[in-house]
Amino acid sequence: MKLAQMAQLLEAEVICNDGDMERDIPIAAASDMMSDVLVSTDQNRVLITGLCTVHTVLTAQMLDLKAVIFARGKMPTPEMIEIASQNGITLMRTERTMYVVCGELYSNGLKGLRRIHD
Amino acid sequence: MTSGENQTFQEVRTVERSNFAAAGQISSYYKNVLKKLGVHSGVVRRVAIASYEAEINLAIHSWGGSMALTIYPDRIHLLIQDVGPGIADVDRAMQEGYSTASEEVRMLGFGAGMGLPNMRRCSDAFEISSAVGAGTTVNMDFNLLQEQPQEQ
Numbered sequence: 361m362k363l364a365q366m367a368q369l370l371e372a373e374v375i376c377n378d379g380d381m382e383r384d385i386p387i388a389a390a391s392d393m394m395s396d397v398l399v400s401t402d403q404n405r406v407l408i409t410g411l412c413t414v415h416t417v418l419t420a421q422m423l424d425l426k427a428v429i430f431a432r433g434k435m436p437t438p439e440m441i442e443i444a445s446q447n448g449i450t451l452m453r454t455e456r457t458m459y460v461v462c463g464e465l466y467s468n469g470l471k472g473l474r475r476i477h478d
Numbered sequence: 479m480t481s482g483e484n485q486t487f488q489e490v491r492t493v494e495r496s497n498f499a500a501a502g503q504i505s506s507y508y509k510n511v512l513k514k515l516g517v518h519s520g521v522v523r524r525v526a527i528a529s530y531e532a533e534i535n536l537a538i539h540s541w542g543g544s545m546a547l548t549i550y551p552d553r554i555h556l557l558i559q560d561v562g563p564g565i566a567d568v569d570r571a572m573q574e575g576y577s578t579a580s581e582e583v584r585m586l587g588f589g590a591g592m593g594l595p596n597m598r599r600c601s602d603a604f605e606i607s608s609a610v611g612a613g614t615t616v617n618m619d620f621n622l623l624q625e626q627p628q629e630q
Contacts, residue, residue, distance in 0.1 A: 392587060422505060
């Protein structure tokens with residue numbers, strides 16, 4: 361699913377983006393535990409999370425993820441935005457809860473990993 | 479590791495006790511070093527994940543330690559050492575889901591008990607030794623000569 365479509369479906373505010381909202385990301389992962397996100401090396405995921413710390417963005421950086429969606433209206437800090445911008449990571453925020461974010465994206469065709477080690 | 483091997487890069491950085499806010503900076507730097515050297519992106523990612531897990535572990539659990547990155551023609555080596563307190567039951571610490579992390583650490587998104595098993599999974603060779611009172615040492619190798627899958 362394209363980043364632009366995700367933003368539209370979630371009425372999300374795009375905090376930073378490298379100019380390519382047409383970037384297509386094939387799957388998603390949702391977790392507030394970065395430990396669990398780090399268990400897969402799959403870089404083709406958009407991360408949906410309610411955890412809004414510098415470690416959220418660092419986790420995305422280590423995994424080469426291209427986008428993070430903050431649910432529940434969380435606002436990333438300037439430090440987080442700087443790290444994301446330097447690494448070409450798109451950050452978006454939406455007021456919707458994580459469950460609804462996942463449901464809307466999934467029902468519009470954005471799938472996830474059924475198991476971690478597929 | 480023998481000293482006679484032809485290493486092309488080595489750097490050692492120290493991690494302070496309980497400095498959770500700074501954890502990740504070393505791994506971020508090491509990742510950029512590997513990227514600039516043109517290492518395959520899949521290998522870079524596995525090293526970055528293992529390094530980040532180790533760095534978080536040092537900040538959460540240790541009394542301070544160090545992370546050494548050495549690049550050889552055929553492999554990347556990460557040596558993680560700390561000065562204590564040591565792990566009482568290493569076998570248990572290697573089990574997925576086992577964690578002694580505090581509630582505070584869990585609130586920050588870590589302490590799921592996946593760190594050490596994930597380091598083992600990401601590396602091509604993994605070795606841990608620990609003793610209470612003596613600290614913990616983790617050695618990890620990542621092969622550079624294996625054929626890597628193409629990435630987009």
